[in-house]
Amino acid sequence: MPKSIDRAEVQRLVAAGAQVVEVLPADEYEELHLPGAISIPLKELDARTAERLERGRPVVAYCHDFQ
């Protein structure tokens, strides 16, 4: 089951090798995104686009805030 995490946990997971995915529209990603994040907008998230992610590593998804 996916879990909600805070900033400190994001930093810990990234240091341990997690992948970070921004799910906002691509133009928002182009303007600003977390270091090393991959852009997969929610509307485009499917089996094909998810192939950009490695299955053996944790994944952290984020958007702008608590939406």
Added chain:
Amino acid sequence: MSPRAAWRLETLGFEEVYWYAGGKADWMASGLPIEGSEARIPRIGDHARRDVPTCGPDERIADVRARVRAAKWNTCFVVTAERVVLGRLHNRELDGDGAQRASDVMRSGPSTFRPDVTVHDMLEHMREHKLTTAPVTTSDGTLIGLALIEELEAAHGGVSARTSSRRRGWPR
């Protein structure tokens, strides 16, 4: 949006999935590094003076005053051991009864701004509200520093300090 994305990823077979509840807004409001085409727009977190004096709530004004004056400042933030801002001392308080404790005379709950506010937006706000300084804290209230209008103006004059297209992190 991110919880739905996390659930979608799980249905796609990913076994260890999280969503960052605070998201990009929380990340930027903490002054952490960011990437992208707008990453180089000057933001107040880059210009906040980290050397602004601080004191604990139980410190005597006489001791605080001596330290603040020696550092050639005219203000001091009253903070917890974790640097969370409780209040602020200005000249009026600093020049008062030296036997009093900082927490007895401080101005509680000063307005604070997040480090991701652009210099452009901050200057507009400061001019509109006749402010000369702006305390900069993370979203959980931890003091980063104090932005001074003259230093923001200097930064604004030398570079293309435009507003963020989405005015992120503003107002707080």
